[in-house]
Amino acid sequence: MNIRILGSAATAVALLASMPADAASISLSATVRDFSAAHPDFEDGISGLVPGLVSSTLNAEGNPDFIGAPGAGAISSAASFDQWYKDVPGTNTAYTINLTLNEIAPGSGIFSYANSAFFPIDGVATDTEGRPHNYHFTLELETSFTYQGGEVFNFTGDDDLWVYIDGQLCMDLGGVHGAVSGSCSLDSLGLTVGEDYAFKLFFAERHTTESNFRVDTTILLEDTSVPEPGMLGLLGLGLVGMGALRRRR
Template structure:
């Protein structure tokens, strides 16, 4: 009988952490950036409604959207203030990383969904809400890739700003401070080639102290980009016992 001995507990932990918890889900790493209400684009004169064309149709050299409106449009002060939304800027925002998991709606359906009508992920991370019921002032940036199969769609419902870019080109534009609204992208309309890999980027902003909705439903098989979570202490103990047991068996042999 051949027994493969893992060299260290760290190796075993890494292997376990890399195993998907559920094959019927897609977990995506996302960057949150926490802003304060004092930022020029957050909370100031918040009622604007949906404003199309705030963000550029294509991404810049850093893979970020740029501001395309006139100064003040959509409650965005200017291009410089908008450039801070999806970049780490010390003294302006604080970045955090979370995993966002899309679950298959039914076994074998190929439809993946995430829905949260109270989407305030920073509440549990920072505990700081500026005296509000939740931490409302933040952006979210998500980047992954996929292999185009043909027939895929991506649907989003939420508030406030939301832009989706596929292959570096905008396919959903829900900019502005507004209530929950929906947008959809039919990938067959984008001129993609079946079997080729393409980038997928999503940019979201919650800018006003009312509600925060975030709902995704898609048939795109997005590449899992989740960051492995540290195993629970109990799991670490079991790993240690398993390694000790394997060592003892090796000595007996």
């Protein structure tokens, strides 16, 4: 597609708004926090699947609390776990990525993302500690949805994965383990049809050598994607064009 310099910022915004949205996909912004293998919760052990490591509701910061005994699930302590989903200078570095769930067939209402080599900050985080991929990271995703009734959320992957709906834990796949699957039926949570609810997903990749991440869901999650650099550049061109037009006048 050829793009010409736009005459005004308003025209740029109008063009962006008029571009057709892909009704068969949902793009979600997520925060990935990069850790080193020196962190006590990363690389030191393989616990297998361990449910019951985190609180059934989110804390005041909107994060899960570690409620297991020290060392359970290869997690050193509540204090070390508290660093997973917040920015801690000198301990982790945060990056923002987009995950796009595509409808598996037109009109199916099932949206899917699958990656058997899920290393989302490869090439972004420069220090891989001599490994072929950046294996030590957490991912936090937050969005919302309107409950229609009958929705389900399915996940397969490794390592830890917790999903909270309306602040309630509905999927618990904690621990350092190979790819395992879980399912959450929203009908089991006592939600009200037509009401809006918060959706939060917490993931961790803590050990070499695999990282699997697969989502299949019928929840129509709210798009939270961050604008791509090209779109931001297009808007910038509009602003430049408006300035040039004003100077000519």
